[in-house]
Amino acid sequence: MKIGIPKEIKVHEYRVGMTPTSVRELTRLGHQIIVESNIGLGIGFDDKAYENAGATITATADLIFAEAEMIVKVKEPQPSECKKLRSGQLLFTYLHLAPDPKQTQGLIDSDCIAIAYETVTDRFGGLPLLAPMSEVAGRMSIQAGATFLEKGNGGCGILLGGVAGVSPAKVVILGGGVVGANAAKMAVGLGAQVTVFDKNPRRLNEVDWLFGSRVQTLYSTYDMIEKHVIDADLVIGAVLVMGAAAPELVTHAMVQNMRAGSVMVDVAIDQGGCFETSRPTTHADPTYIVDDVVHYCVTNMPGAVAKTSTVALNNATLPFIIALAEKGYMKALQEDEHLRQGLNIFKGKVTHQAVANDLNLPYAAAAQVLGA
Structure with a gap:
């Protein structure tokens, strides 16, 4: 051929x-x-x-x-x-x-x-050709989030892991799949306070076994997402419905109630994004601001590495x-x-x-x- x-x-x-x-x-x-x-x-x-x-x-x-x-x-x-x-x-x-x-x-x-x-697909129900880039994007999402939380990059000036006597950042990850698990791994490693949402109880159990008390796992409902997103310093959109457009889990109203300088990273942007306020960006111009909240929605995140x-x-x-x-x-x-x-x-x-x-x-x- x-x-x-x-x-x-x-x-x-x-x-x-x-x-x-x-x-x-x-x-x-x-x-x-x-x-x-x-x-x-x-x-x-x-x-x-x-x-x-x-x-x-x-x-x-x-x-x-x-x-x-x-x-x-x-x-x-x-x-x-x-x-x-x-x-x-x-x-x-x-x-x-x-x-x-x-x-x-x-x-x-x-x-x-x-x-x-x-x-x-594969015989285990996974997505073997998406998984490698999901691993990369999940890990990069925390790097990007940490970068744009810096004051000079539009963020509120908070360090993910905090320091002695200062609270760490609150990181909310929507989706506990490959992207979400890899994002959690990086965020935990940097010392952040991490919460992972998913609708699959089995996946929540797996994340709990992986990270134990270092990560809080929560079942995904509108009420719980709203409560935790509004209080977050960094929100990672890591939702995937195979082949379909991503569901919009974070509304504009939630964004309006977030703290100024908070950061949102939408890894689901290739599938349309899971934040109502998301729109595709590029590595040349990766972020924009909506209601004082920094949005990072690069459609080819792994291309940076x-x-x-x-x-x-x-x-x-x-x-x-x-x-x-x-x-x-x-x-x-x-x-x-x-x-x-x-x-x-x-x-x-x-x-x-x-x-x-x-x-x-x-x-x-x-x-x-x-x-x-």
């Missing part, structure tokens, strides 16, 4: 779809890899490393989209990239379609086959890339129900129920369109 790896064009996005190590695994199996020039220069993967791994280097993304049978990326295709996709071409990347009707329509119009990392993120992501995606290349997308999707969960768009049809529901589009079951 001919596989194309274009350079990411989203603002301050330095991750790459495949590392030289991953490329070598595919070329050893006889597949042809086309890589855009200087794709990994920002994180220490130069063209020579890709050439040594067996890749062909090309100067432009246009040739990659024109020739490749499968496109492997990190972030969702931007409008100019959607226009380059062609009928029957396979796209393997993060998509986050539920809050993005424009991208969804672009993929539908392209007649491509689009598999989303974030909805591929691009080398760590790229290697972690490739460790997870490589087996699926190999399966798609070796078997072809049709056989690979038919044989693997977990990979099939990742199929969001198939030749003009929306094949993920949550995406279809949120965007009010017709739904076609993946198994049905594939004949699986």
Whole structure:
């Protein structure tokens, strides 16, 4: 199979779809890899490393989209990239379609086959291709929160862990999944007072076992969220509903009642965000203020630590890339129900129920369109 790896064009996005190590695994199996020039220069993967791994280097993304049978990326295709996709071409990347009707329509119009990392499942009910970036984003959310709590960055001037004789910051984490657990790990390590919310009693029990008395776990209700968010110094939005738009758990009214200089980090922004006052931001301009509360809503948080993120992501995606290349997308999707969960768009049809529901589009079951 001919596989194309274009350079990411989203603002301050330095991750790459495949590392030289991953490329070598595919070329050893006889597949042809086309890589855009200087794709990994920002994180220490130069063209020579890709050439040594067996890749062909090309100067432009246009040739990659024109020739490749499968496109492997990190972030969702931007409008100019959607226009380059062609009928029957396979796209393997993060998509986050539920809050993005424009991208969804672009993929539908392209007649491509689009598999989303974030909805591929595993036999344990997890999301193996989302988990590595969720780990990174969860840990980064506390770093970002601590930074923007500083007075010079718009915050109220509070140190997460406090010092002797001074109370630590109050951190509220909405969601106890991979993002939430990793955020809690960082916040606890810095000495903050941490509360984790979730609607799944089993997950709350797991978080309790992980952290014991260092973390307070609470069942998620409107009343309890309101009470604790209003009193928080830092709120982390870590809610995920697979494939669907994130629920808005924090209302504008709650934000209005928070202390001036408090910080909110919405890790769920890729799925539309879980704060009513959230809107997407970039690493170039990461924050804005609503009612004296700092909002950090960067849609590609792990891109800030691009080398760590790229290697972690490739460790997870490589087996699926190999399966798609070796078997072809049709056989690979038919044989693997977990990979099939990742199929969001198939030749003009929306094949993920949550995406279809949120965007009010017709739904076609993946198994049905594939004949699986």
